[in-house]
Amino acid sequence: MADMKEIHSRIKSIKDIMKITNAMYLISSSKLKKARKRLLATEPYFEKLQATIYDILVRAPHIHQVYFERREHIRPGYRKKGYIVVTADKGLAGAYNHNVIKKAEEEMAKSKINSLFVVGQVGRQYFMHKGIEIDREFLYTAQNPTLYRAQCISEVIIELFEKGDLDDVYVIFNKMITPMKSEVQFVQILPLERKKFERKKAGYQHAIFEPTPEVVMNYLVPNYLKGYIYGVLVEAFSSEQNARMTAMEAATKSAKDMLRDLDLLYNRARQSSITQELTEIVSGAKSLKK
Numbered sequence: 001m002a003d004m005k006e007i008h009s010r011i012k013s014i015k016d017i018m019k020i021t022n023a024m025y026l027i028s029s030s031k032l033k034k035a036r037k038r039l040l041a042t043e044p045y046f047e048k049l050q051a052t053i054y055d056i057l058v059r060a061p062h063i064h065q066v067y068f069e070r071r072e073h074i075r076p077g078y079r080k081k082g083y084i085v086v087t088a089d090k091g092l093a094g095a096y097n098h099n100v101i102k103k104a105e106e107e108m109a110k111s112k113i114n115s116l117f118v119v120g121q122v123g124r125q126y127f128m129h130k131g132i133e134i135d136r137e138f139l140y141t142a143q144n145p146t147l148y149r150a151q152c153i154s155e156v157i158i159e160l161f162e163k164g165d166l167d168d169v170y171v172i173f174n175k176m177i178t179p180m181k182s183e184v185q186f187v188q189i190l191p192l193e194r195k196k197f198e199r200k201k202a203g204y205q206h207a208i209f210e211p212t213p214e215v216v217m218n219y220l221v222p223n224y225l226k227g228y229i230y231g232v233l234v235e236a237f238s239s240e241q242n243a244r245m246t247a248m249e250a251a252t253k254s255a256k257d258m259l260r261d262l263d264l265l266y267n268r269a270r271q272s273s274i275t276q277e278l279t280e281i282v283s284g285a286k287s288l289k290k
Contacts, residue, residue, distance in 0.1 A: 003269065004266060004269045004270060004273060007262055007265055007266045007269060008266065010262055011259060011262050011263070011266065014255050014258055014259055014262070015255075015259070017251075017255060018252055018255040018256070018259075021248045021251040021252045021255065022248070022252050024092070024244065024248045025244075025245050025248040025249055025252065028241040028242075028244040028245045028248065029241070029245055031237075031241045032238055032241040032242060032245070035145065035234050035237050035238050035241070036234075036238055038234065039230075039231060039234040039235075039238075042147070042227065042230065045227070046224065046227035046228070046231070049220055049223055049224045049227060050197060050224060052220060053197050053217065053220050053221065053224060054197040056209060056213050056216060056217050056220075057194055057197055059209075059213070060209075060213040063213050063214050063217065064214065065214070065217055065221075066161075066162060067158075067161075067190065067191060067192050067217075067221045068191055068192050068193075068194065069191055070191055071167050071191070074167055077112055078112070078113065079111070079113065079167040079168055080113045080115065080164075080165060080166050080167045080168075081111045081113065081114055081115070081166070081167065081168045081169075081170065082114075082115040082116075082117060082135075082157065082160065082161075082166040082168070082169040082170070083104055083107065083108060083114065083115070083116055083117065083169075083170050083171075083172060084117045084119065084153065084157070084169070084170070084171040084172065084189075084229075084232075085100060085101070085104045085116065085117070085118050085119065085120075085123050085172050085173075086100065086119045086120060086123075086142065086171065086172065086173035086174075086232060086233065086236040087100050087101065087118070087119065087120030087121075087122040087123030087124075087126075087142065088120050088121075088122050088142050088143075088240045089120055089121040089122065089140075089142045089143050090121070090122065091122060092244060092247060092248070093240055093243040093244040093247055094243045094244075094246060094247045095243075096174055096182070096239065096240055096243040096244075097120075097122040097123070097126075099174065099184045100123070100172055100173065100174055100184055101122075101123060101126055101127075103172050103184045103186060104116075104123075104172050107170065107172070107186060115135045115160070115165075115166060116132060116133065116134050116135055117134075117135060117136045117137070117138070117153070117156070117157070118134050118136075118137045118138070119137075119138045119141045119142050119153075119233070119236075120141075120142035121139075121142070124137050136156055138152065138153055141153070141233065142233075142236070142237065142240070143237075145230065145233035145234050145236075145237050146230075147226065147227075147230050149233065150226050150227070150229040150230035150233055151226045153229050154222060154225045154226040154229050155222070157169055157189075157190065157225070158190075158222055158225065161190050161191075166190070168188060168190065168191070169188065169189050169190035170186060170187065170188050170189065171185075171186075171187050171189055171229070171232050172184065172185070172186050173185055173232050173233075173235060173236040173239075174235075174236055174239035174240070174243070175235045175236075175239060176235065176238050176239040176242050179242065180246075182239040182242060182243060185235075187232075189225065189228060189229070190225075192221070
């Protein structure tokens with residue numbers, strides 16, 4: 001049995017760790033609430049954008065629009081595919097990063113021509129360690145999802161798509177389904193699909209798009225993609241904080257269980273020490289009588 005001093009030292013160490021895990025839980029909870037609040041504040045604007053794009057598709061269905069081009073003349077094995085992989089900048093979030101990276105590897109294995117775009121230091125370090133080339137990395141974005149950072153990502157992707165360097169663009173991220181559950185999402189963001197906009201009601205009964213529907217669409221779509229990517233970043237950030245809250249809560253619970261066991265062990269050691277001292281005193285008293 002460990003002595004009392006060693007047990008006391010272990011109890012102190014666990015209590016210190018428990019303070020850290022509890023603090024991390026509270027910090028993640030605060031970040032999660034702020035991120036969801038920012039996303040809700042921007043939703044009306046981007047919903048109106050989506051509705052306006054639908055208006056144009058309905059009123060000018062035959063306009064040429066590069067963002068909707070399927071490029072079906074390119075054979076499946078020769079399509080240039082881009083993957084935006086959203087991970088965290090740090091760990092301590094359960095299987096959050098592992099699940100995203102695993103999904104990215106599975107999808108990239110299906111294609112011959114891949115371009116990799118990474119958000120988050122965990123993904124960056126993993127793919128660099130594996131020797132997988134990263135075409136572009138977006139630093140400091142995972143911990144601070146903003147519209148500006150979303151715009152930087154969308155501009156890069158749109159430019160490559162317009163030039164023909166990318167034929168299909170996908171985003172891989174974690175989405176918080178419920179407060180207790182997150183799932184990896186694999187979503188194609190380019191080329192756009194008309195049916196995704198058909199779910200929205202038309203924004204105007206009588207609309208005139210000046211100077212032309214094509215020009216208006218070329219302005220709206222990049223803004224829509226910026227908003228969509230911003231939503232992805234916030235969803236991923238929220239899922240990360242939720243995963244970290246769950247992990248820290250589990251760690252705190254484990255620490256409490258360990259403290260209970262150590263307290264019991266400490267009391268046993270203390271009782272054993274007292275018993276030994278009493279035995280020595282009694283033995284000494286008998287020796288003096290003799």
